[in-house]
Amino acid sequence: MIVIINRLNRDDYTDLLDQMYRQRYDIFIKRFGWDLPNDGVLEIDEYDTDDAVYILSVDDEMNIKASMRLCPTMKPHLMADKFAHLCFKGVPTGPSIMEVTRFYSLDHYKRDDLPQHFTGELRAAMLEYALSEGLTQLTCIANLTIIPNMLKTGYDLTPLGLPILKKNECIMAYAINVTHASYIEVCENNDIDGPLLPVSKPGERTAA
Amino acid sequence: MMMTSKKLEYFENASSFIAECKTISSSAELVATFHKHISELGFCHFTCTSFCSDSDTPHNAVRLAEYPSEWIEHYIQQSYKKHDRILSVARNRIIPFSWDDPVVMHGMTDLQEQIFQEARETGIIHGVTVPVYADGFIPATINIVGPNRDVDPDVQHALHLMSIYLYDTAVKLRKQEPETLTDRVIELTDRERECLQWVAEGKSESVIAELMNISQSTVHFHVENTKRKYGVATRVQAVVRAFLDNQLLL
Incomplete structure (x- = not known):
């Protein structure tokens, strides 16, 4: 199941947000060793503001299985503030462009061959949300090792610059082009057979 | 920067x-x-x-x-x-x-x-x-x-x-x-491709016959067919052509 958290409903989801911040600490700081602000339990940075939108894939017990954050590019965001050098022709910004950060999936850490249900759900939900909000691009910085998976799943990606080598990892900035065709392809490739977003309450999803 | x-x-x-x-x-x-x-x-x-x-x-x-x-x-x-x-x-x-x-x-x-x-x-x-x-x-x-x-x-x-x-x-x-490849000029049969695959692995016709559970003369027939189709003189040339044609993996 997909849950969207934004400025209008975040007070209803404080438990889920807390769970997400804990998971981010475990994954990005403890597992990946990223140098991020934290209090030893939660990973929360300067972009976790009221402007941020979170898309979560949760199981029936409301355990988060996959998660991501969207930030408006008209305001300070990670790519513009810290990774602008990865964008050879400037950092894409605008009201129809949001930045994806902190994408993680607990599916990845399974050691069996079960389908990555929650990852697939989140991949499709991200495009569904973007289409519903009239977004044209989602920008992102990622390790190049995930790009083949992104392409395979059906995303239409435009690199924003050449990769660079950083601490023995190749990272790159790219834009995910938001199109109905790629949304259909992502759904087909992830066995998604219908809309995933919750039915919105008036004004709920449009305030970011 | x-x-x-x-x-x-x-x-x-x-x-x-x-x-x-x-x-x-x-x-x-x-x-x-x-x-x-x-x-x-x-x-x-x-x-x-x-x-x-x-x-x-x-x-x-x-x-x-x-x-x-x-x-x-x-x-x-x-x-x-x-x-x-x-x-x-x-x-x-x-x-x-x-x-x-x-x-x-x-x-x-x-x-x-x-x-x-x-x-x-x-x-x-x-x-x-x-x-x-x-x-x-x-x-x-x-x-x-x-x-x-x-x-x-x-x-x-x-x-x-x-x-x-x-x-x-x-x-x-x-x-x-x-x-997309229905108009491919050279079409190998599954048997021909399989024989050629084993040739590429360096196997002799007698060994291929055992591996495929067919007679050596049948293996020879399939291999010769691939040479004929590609218009080449040797088995290795047929393997190279099939490789370049993406019909064979080495």
């Missing part, structure tokens, strides 16, 4: 290849397009190969090449695959590496050094290898060969990026093969 014009040029080249990938409709077109773009970066040959076990050739495995055919022929005849230094290094790497990197050059066996020397004599001198991994895909290596030892790191990054799209496009074209 100042953007160098060279860096931007390499990026434009990679971006152009990526854009062209969206409209490519055949493996041959993909080979020609990739070759054109790596030529602009100073490289002359490449292979794009799925890691496969010797006798297992899954449908989504990929084999593309723009490589000196005399080297492919020699490589097959000598059964060099199992000794290939580049392949063994690539299996344990996730980021690209130069063939002049210490991880390649140190610890080579005498035979591996000999293979390198023989490759140099056919113009395969320096190279960059890009390993590509994706969930549900067979891992692959893209080898890109050129005359220059010292490759600009930004060129290597451009090759990395282009190689990811090369492989993705190759796999997607492979899935469409039944539709």
Whole structure:
């Protein structure tokens, strides 16, 4: 199941947000060793503001299985503030462009061959949300090792610059082009057979 | 940070290849397009190969090449695959590496050094290898060969990026093969392809007969058919042609 958290409903989801911040600490700081602000339990940075939108894939017990954050590019965001050098022709910004950060999936850490249900759900939900909000691009910085998976799943990606080598990892900035065709392809490739977003309450999803 | 014009040029080249990938409709077109773009970066040959076990050739495995055919022929005849230094290094790497990197050059066996020397004599001198991994895909290596030892790191990054799209496009074209390749001039039967696959593994006709549980004369018949279809004189030439035609995995 997909849950969207934004400025209008975040007070209803404080438990889920807390769970997400804990998971981010475990994954990005403890597992990946990223140098991020934290209090030893939660990973929360300067972009976790009221402007941020979170898309979560949760199981029936409301355990988060996959998660991501969207930030408006008209305001300070990670790519513009810290990774602008990865964008050879400037950092894409605008009201129809949001930045994806902190994408993680607990599916990845399974050691069996079960389908990555929650990852697939989140991949499709991200495009569904973007289409519903009239977004044209989602920008992102990622390790190049995930790009083949992104392409395979059906995303239409435009690199924003050449990769660079950083601490023995190749990272790159790219834009995910938001199109109905790629949304259909992502759904087909992830066995998604219908809309995933919750039915919105008036004004709920449009305030970011 | 100042953007160098060279860096931007390499990026434009990679971006152009990526854009062209969206409209490519055949493996041959993909080979020609990739070759054109790596030529602009100073490289002359490449292979794009799925890691496969010797006798297992899954449908989504990929084999593309723009490589000196005399080297492919020699490589097959000598059964060099199992000794290939580049392949063994690539299996344990996730980021690209130069063939002049210490991880390649140190610890080579005498035979591996000999293979390198023989490759140099056919113009395969320096190279960059890009390993590509994706969930549900067979891992692959893209080898890109050129005359220059010292490759600009930004060129290597451009090759990395282009190689990811090369492989993705190759796999997607492979899935469409039944539709797009109906006009293929040379069509091998499954039996002919299987026989030729074993020939490529260096097996004799008597051994192939045992492996396929058919008579030696039937094996001979199938192999001769492939030679006839390709219009070549030797079994190895038939293997090379089938390899270049993406019908065979080595």
